[in-house]
Amino acid sequence: MVSIAQHKWFCDPDLIHILSLLNQGKDKSCIVGGAVRNSLMNLSVQDIDIATTILPEVIMKIFSQTSYKVIPTGISYGTVTIIKNKKSFDITTLRSDLITDGRHAKVVFTHDWKADSLRRDFTINALYADQAGRVIDYVGGLNDLKNRTIKFIGNAHHRILEDYLRILRFFRFFAHYGQHDIDPDGLAASIQAKAGLKILSSERIWLEIKKILEAKNPLHAIMYMHNGGIFKEIFLNVQDSSIDQLSQVIEGEKVFGWEIDPLLRFIVLIPLREKQSIISIAKKLSLPREIKYFLLACIGFNIEREKISIQEMKRFFYLYGREIVVIKLKIFLSLNYKNLDREEICHIRQIILDIEHWIKPLFPLRGDDVLKYGIPPGKKIGNILSYCEKEWIKSSFKLSYEDLLHLLQKVIKFSRNRKVS
Template structure:
């Protein structure tokens, strides 16, 4: 793959707020440069990455210059050198060049520096340590990131074992970026991640859930997940994930595309779990500290789709749950009519039962339930004649 020699023009850099920010931080003189995902993805022709700027200016000086330019400066991580800049249609993080003094798994004691190579050396992967001068887009590459990006290769900067010891989340990030670029997985990185897989136990479950979400939401993470499961990467934190279920995940990905749906990571996670094991799904949802809505979706998705017609099940469990089950079963055609489906309201109430001579009390609820079951089985009719007939039958049963 041939990459451009310079970073293409960044639209945000030509907005009034972008021009003011870059001028305030002397970007044209090289004192501040774009770094990380925006450079990496920009060279690949992708968009949407966050705007991260690295600068030689100390955090207090960044604050002073940004405010003087009429922009808002928020000291979101000023102890570690990060200031968030907010302007019209612009949010950017500006971080002073740093070097690690001491690392503690997910936290580091840093010292500020004016050495670009030192700042690059503390980053995780070579493809994330590319700096772009603005506005001309000239790239500074201290660790061979351009060659790795061309080869779609994710490679740790320096000793992979040491880099993982500094930040355990890098294990999951290594696989996620490898899956995203769909290139050959770096052997040294894979060996280091395998050796240090137990380090994942020290991470917060929210962090693990975030990386898992980002990985599963990629267009096709199957090959990378196969490597991870075979190497035992998830075993310390998610031993329930089953490599034997990968063909089911393949089936889900194909079915999603056939149904015209975007990837849903909860659905894909459910595909990797033992079918029908709602207790296991609930335990994983709790362990990953998922929101209640996501836990409910995960538990619902591992249940069987059951026989057609699917409307009664959709009425009971919700259309989304049945769509998930059908896609896990690989039945995109059956899922399509239920996409975006919302449960209709019954066209009758207890008053209609009472009007037919049933005395107020428990019997009304019983008869109304009978009506609702018959109405669902009939396909949710709304015409007056059919509804009246179903009400009469419920009262007389």
């Protein structure tokens, strides 16, 4: 009998208490999904989901009499969330999906554990663990997990028609957990049904793309998606050259010991060189505002080998932000390190470290400094400050406040007759 009882998270006092409350009399409750899967793969467990024969209204009644916070997260689908000590547990009543439209489902609650397992997406996600930690497998998930194979439960095409997001989840799980070749039935069904991706919310699509790019090596999954036309269905213009560059970046991450950065990988995978194309992609994927502006800033400068210096990178940092400079340098180094000598590689790596720890200086001058010289409030003050700031940046931020005041006097004297450009 396969068991997960030895894992530390399974011995959590709150979890033990929850399972004891949910396993009274004829009622039965088991941990299901990612927690079981990850434990069997010796991976960290983040979220704990519990499946139960108890109806959601009864679950709420049980825990309302305890110190747990109770939230009816998705009560129409049988899900109740309970929280204690900053830990949350999702408890869902066993169910079967009666009607689906590719995004939503009408459900009926049941006491049939196999029926509950059959409505799930992949075999490795339909593994249950009872109160004693014994793993229960109704769909062959243990064997697929052993072989690192991602398979839909039952008919792959039918599973996808129930929820088109499962197409992207298929590639995401293959990227994170798959090994060897992709399941041909799942791949064929995903490609056949790819037009259904258009009915999904852009937020859900972006979240899945981001999770795919968070995998240790998502390259094979991305190649299958590219060759199957998946990216075109979600408005992403991926090129063969982009995948080649992504491969080099993933190799660079390993060579230089960098942490995985999905945004860096996204920039390489989806080369966005024009402002309008970035705005279009951001709108179609409903990218968070900060990512949209980050991508727009990325087209503001390019790394040129002969201009890589700590002074120049600090200037870019001041103008565009730390993360952009670090990402641009990492991309440059990943794509070019094989053609650089050891000294140049060490130089660029040191610049990256310096930029990661450099504190952006504050421009010393303020509007009040200009007003003191009799310049009236208005656009002219901004022009004068902008000119002085540019000179300060050119000095590698070395001009002191006194130096800048001296410069300010010269600029104001000059501006009495001519505008500062």
